[in-house]
Amino acid sequence: MYVLRYSKASPYVRKILLAAHHLGLRDYITLEVADTSDPSDSLREQNPTGRIPVLVKQDGSSIYDSRVIMDFFERQSDNFLFPEKGDLRDLALTQAALAEGLIDSAILWVYADRFSGDHPIPELWRSHQLQKIEKGCDYLEEQISSWLSNQPFPGSAITLAACLGYLSFRDVYNWSNKRPKLLNWYNEVAVRLPGFEITAPDSD
């Protein structure tokens, strides 16, 4: 068994759980809630930066972050998340990296409020993140048909699903408005990923 330090709201945790469902590994994972804001949580012994997800392996060693855990999962399964080599691997990894970049921006948008203290929320920071998200979603609307429908790489689809779900969950950006192709991809592909519903984000 593996132990996954997690929170129900984290899009990077959701990515890992969707990957585990896809690869048939979900039954080998025990979930253990992590409180990233509590310095006494044992999480910091597993990952000194206090980020989640962290996976504790059977030998007691901890591995992180989500991409490293995905890489590990892929090696425990006969199934795959990304093509093994060639241009298709570059394409699929870049797709996932784009979705991860958008997740980063969404989290930083949320944190602008959480960490502003007594100061007003820095709007310059928020608009900087929103610009990245908007440009990324425009690009996805343009590319999604050829990008992910014809060659659905599971790792890319899983990451993008976690990304779009998080944007909606935190009310960061209304990505589906005026983006019919992206919305269609979400409704036709993303929601059918194994474990999609059971991994839906929930407030901490």
Added chain:
Amino acid sequence: MYVLRYSKASPYVRKILLAAHHLGLRDYITLEVADTSDPSDSLREQNPTGRIPVLVKQDGSSIYDSRVIMDFFERQSDNFLFPEKGDLRDLALTQAALAEGLIDSAILWVYADRFSGDHPIPELWRSHQLQKIEKGCDYLEEQISSWLSNQPFPGSAITLAACLGYLSFRDVYNWSNKRPKLLNWYNEVAVRLPGFEITAPDSD
């Protein structure tokens, strides 16, 4: 030839360049400065989120982010950055992920100033990032001897070198004070990486 969209200050660009030096690929890369703050820079056509580094391949396609480029570089070379499989791969990838987490925190510490607008710099945010960096450096001081000296995985060493160099360059955190083992690793291992001097960060 590949084109690398870059800036001299970016630790993620430095990571890529150190990797290219290590793998013997540096001569195949043309550098092209990217202005991440200029919306009209062609960078946004290569990566809609406007982040660097981006590598433009010979077929004109763009790949990002730095980990994806590392993965691509590794497949173009007979040399390696990370072990191919097993527990050593998990260890080495987690080492690099820790260093990357610290780079993220350092960049976010710097951006707290750059994007605060007319507001004061949010100190809560800065201290949140500094805590992560401090904890991470404490962990490295404790682990560095067994972690990287006996089994020097190039990908981990390169990422950590770029991380520590950036912390010093931006005056984010005095990591070497009271951390003799980490400082020794930097002076004995990091500075000897191929391309270390020529890739040193420089102001934009």
